[in-house]
Amino acid sequence: MTDPIIRFVVIPLIQTVVILLVLLGIVAYLTLAERKVLAWMQVRIGPNRVGPRGLLQPIADVFKLFAKEDLTPARAERFVFLLAPILIFVPSFLVWAVIPFGETFTVAGFPITPFIADINIAILFVLGVSSIAIYGIILGGWASNNKFSLMGGLRSAAQLVSYEVPLGFAVVSVLLMSGTLSLVGIVEAQRDAGIWFFLPGILGFGIYFICGVAETNRNPFDLPEAESELVGGFHTEYSGMKFAFFFLAEYMNMLVVSSLAVILFFGGWLPPFPNLLAGLWQSSLLSWIPPFIWYLIKVMAFIFVYIWFRGTFPRYRFDQLMAVGWKWLLPLSLANVLLVGVGVLVLKG
Amino acid sequence: MRLKDFLARLVPVDLFKGLAVTGGYLLKRKETVQYPEKRLEPSDRFRGMFGYDSERCIDCALCAKACPIEIIYLADKVEINPETKKKKKVITRYDIDVKRCMFCGLCEEACPTEPPSIWLTSKTYEGAVYERNEGLYFDKQRLFTWQGVRAFPGVRSPAEGQDPKDPMGRKPTSEPTKGDAPGEKEP
């Protein structure tokens, strides 16, 4: 009698809470990681005063943001002003309901899945839900009653909408190779194929990652929040917890894009060449590494690449950004779909 | 577009080179100096806090005239020694408004005594205060004791007595050659 309740209510509830809290913690420490890694690339050390080696810095930041005065500009549209951060923040957490980061294991006879739900249209869910954030940006920029914010919001919205198209096509190339829309199924397909989809789909990966960087408003596509021009873009007028929401949503989006890149192209929680080197991975030396650790390492590598990009590149001007998206990435992604389709047809008969 | 150009535009080699430069810095030595645990030592000629020796000062007021922003305030009075009936000028007030000082060193150049009675000590740059108007107004007593100024280790305030070999706290490392110093009288 209680078995289905535990299986379908209690365990998912616990999973949700655990994933939520862990993600919040990771995102908070991502801010510290960005500051430190960026600093190391700039011949300096990042924050190192708060706590040993600066490890308590995110806690200090959280206190600061809580304590800041929560201003609303005088003639801003109050309801929309409040709604915008929520519209940005919630979707980026919502997508974690379907993202898997390990293999199922059992505890006391109950299978614990490292994801909250495995729906068979997981990719569609992720892409659809994360698009809701665009509303938050437009509304946030408009509701601030500030010309700079308005311009920033408009630019950002145009950028996000444009780069969703090549992103979608890059994902399509993976779907051709895997044959399923479910994220767990895509990883399983990579295990069956024996290689990560990164190797045959390298063009698709390049397109996906560039679009991902553009989708998260990061350097070199960070014109909407370029300090040197728009003093912060659509989140100029926000302070305190509302600003924290924008901030957290940006880092959460980075995590989502990195996770998807890992799952779609880099084998999720699989070690390299899972079938070929199966002997190595199951040997007593390495078999203790849980799959989750592989996933974590790969995601952290992508986050590092994000920070690396920020430290190195100048930013594109807005029209150049749109040109890259529409004139280069879109035709390339279509060509990629064609190539992958032909390849799959040839190889699978 | 030729295939070579197309591939060059597709694969961003220039961007990878830039990434290599910044990536290389992850492993290199960092330039940060952890103040206040470690302090960088200024050079010997650094123009720092004032040193004033009222014994040497002859009250000519050339320093006040030379200052571009007129922040040196002098006042004196004539004292008559009751026994010898000799008149003596005594400096009652020698104040420097350090908050407006630009540490140009013109007062030190104008001082005719040798070594100068007003000079900019080297290696004293930590005089920050929380309140500007009174905290940075140095009267004669405060110029003597350097109250509120943190000197670099090894540099002594006028109250602590100066090294007779290095009265200006400067450790000069080069001898001035004859005919160099401005204002030196012709032989």
Add this chain to the structure above:
Amino acid sequence: MSNHTPPSLFDVEEMELSFGPQHPATHGVLRVQLKLDGEKIVDAKPIIGYLHRGTEKLFETMPFPQCIPHTDRMDYVAAATNNQGFCVAMEKLLGITIPPRAAYIRMMLAELQRLASHLVWLATHAIDIGAITPFFYTFRERDAILDLFEEYCGARLTLNTMKIGGVPFDLPAGWVERCSALVDGFPAHIDEYEELLTNNRIWKKRTIGIGVVSPEDAIDWGLTGPPLRGSGVQWDIRKVFPYDRYNEIDFEIPIGRNGDTYDRYLVRMVEMRQSVRILRQCLDRLPEGPVIAKVPKVLRARDGMVYGSVEAPKGELGYFIVTTDKATEPYRCRVRPPSFVNLQLLPDMVRGHLVADLVAVIGTLDIVLGEIDR
């Protein structure tokens, strides 16, 4: 008024935007009044005066040696050339020739200052366009140069390092060796900055074709310095009206071809390399002797007026000094700041470009509000 039609849905109004004076990218307190049509700039009007301190009036109240610390604060990024301009003008007026060692020391200080100023320009220009790391690398080098200044004259930024008649002190022991080491290691650093930026496709896209100035326009508007040379005009005060023994030193003037931002960037990078070349020659050929001419302690001028100019890192810095007989202070000292004249061309350079290019153009003109407003 009665036939005033209400605006229809398709009437486009121009948006007026005030860029600054408090803005991270305007290099000081510059206000640019923009008229925008969407993203395109229809008109731009720079409004200055937020940093006016009355320097020229102050000059009239203080004796000549006391003016020199005040000149430091005009172009606060490159103080040595400000001092040099004033001293060169006064020496021209009074007919003083400075000893050869003083001339070489002055040239070394000026070229070190040119390197430091161009490093700041590179740092801020790169940050405005989005590349945030060259700032830290360039300031590391600039710190080494400022250390050299500190060892020589005691201050890092507002140097007060030259006197009418020469320089106040001789070089301390070991300065020549340290400067030599810096000069030898510098080209490798310039190579590093170029590796990050010069061939970077994003950098090129942001700077090629932006803010184009034709050579005729440049001469008509009175541009000097890298904006002039970037447009292809071969004009450098150090070659055309040499002062301080620049005629004994062997160096080249880089000029650009298209007059756009990328050319001005390349011109300044090559200028840095040429400064290193000048420094090397000065260090090798440093003569012995006194470092200041025989100048009376209380300097009295003759009746007359003079215009003396030097090639500051930002352009031609000129001083027009009018004096009366036996005066200890100038009657009038007018400063010709290079950034002031260069800024005039801002509206023409940005018309038709986007707002993001405005920031690039302000950066490439390399203005510093301290000398524009004085």
